[in-house]
Amino acid sequence: MKKLYFFLLVCSLIGCKKEEPKKIPAAIGKAPEIILTDERKVEIDTAILSTFKSETLKQFYASSDNKTVWGNLEKRKYVLSQLKNADKLGLEPEDYKASQLLKFESRISSLNDANLATYDILLTYNFEKFLNHLYKGKLNPKTLYSDWDLDEKTFDVNNVLIKAFNKNKLDSIVDNIQPKSLTYKELIKSLEIINSFPDEDIKTIESLKKITVKDTNSALIAIKQKLLFWKDMSGKDSLTNIYDAKTFESVKKFQARHGLADDGVIGPGTISALNYSKERRKQQIIANLERWRWYPNELAENYFIINIPDYSLNVVENQDTTLVRNVVVGTSKRRTPVITSILKTVVFNPTWTVPPTILKEDVVPAMKRNRNYLAKKNITIYDTSGNVVDPQAWNENKPGNYRYIQSPGYNNSLGLMKILFPNHHSVYLHDTNHRNYFVRSNRSLSSGCVRVENPLELAKHILNDSVRFSKDRIDTIIASKKTMSFKINKKYALYQWYWTAWCKKNQLIFRADIYNLDSDLYSKLRH
Structure with missing residues (x-):
């Protein structure tokens, strides 16, 4: 009867949702042995482990000779604290049965052997699930998007967890497995900042015409309320319907934070950004945290990083940003794909x-x-x-x-230069014959490739040979109108990625979700 009760209890705890628990990939190699201490231990029924359909879980308990491992109060408290506070990292505590585990903990001293085994298994299963989600995301981008080419991240969760367990260093494991990128860390800070904002109750702003300084418009009352809420406007305001100088400066600050033309003109783009609620912005931050967990945890020594919604390219060498360029990216119908690759070749005068x-x-x-x-x-x-x-x-x-x-030439669709890199989408970086596009604030205008501003300077920089590729030499090549290709000898990674939220100097930064990915991703994360 005890085994039957144990089996039914486990089934009820892991079956709260209709979907099966996500399978965690098997660990790489044999997991190290778990060093058990003198706290209370009971046998684990391997038949119960099989109900979780997780090879990782079986291997974990094989390393403890199928005995419970979480007898130490401090270790349990750490795991429970991490799962309870998963929302601070953009995850959902109940995905890891946080409240049910806390109920087990509240009556730990009275648990019989079967219940103690259940509690132990659920602690392990849900903490490893949490660690997997932190390391590589809850969802798999390959199943969500056909135009995202990212290498699948592998994670030997047993090896990482057991080593930390044995060395009493569980308190560092969560920090160590998360992305090291500054942008990711800023997103965690963004979540903290946005949670500090009060609840809002500001009506939707409706304005059919552009509003310029000194105009009178009834929508300005709600606009000022929004600016005060987001702290783009400081102090008190009489909330009149007059567009005064103070509001003008606040609007420009708001526009700059959202990647809009910061001209103080309140048009459809500014109204749309103002109408985002606190909750919607929070969801946007959480969606971006998930994306960053899909990306490589550590970046190359030298790399190009393109943020598609920000229309920007940064060249980073030895952790120093050496060049910044505006770019044009694909339209919503012809999207620029998300790619991680290596730059290979510069082609001058391309056909x-x-x-x-x-x-x-x-x-x-x-x-x-x-x-x-x-x-x-x-x-x-x-x-x-x-x-x-x-x-x-x-x-x-x-x-x-x-x-x-x-044919090659100044008016060729690729302009005077392109940069090639391996990918499955036949895309590349290139110049353009529409050079006036770079002054626009909305630069989602291409057919999928990324167009780069001032590309010849970029080519000179990455070819990195002041004799063979001086400015005069490159000008001579261009003047010949002959197609010439040159290998890039210095190794640059290419990160062509998508993120719409981050933080800078404790200011929340947002960009328009040009491919409409944020709300859909958030919805999938919570279902």
């Missing part, structure tokens, strides 16, 4: 081959209207044998039977 999507959606309709469309763009049509095809002889019913190649 451009029209890709299938642009051919279908842009070129074919334009050619049907005007057969000279491609000629005006310096694009030559080739048949399968490599022969030039006259636009008038082009078969509009079989456009896929041709190659469409644009």
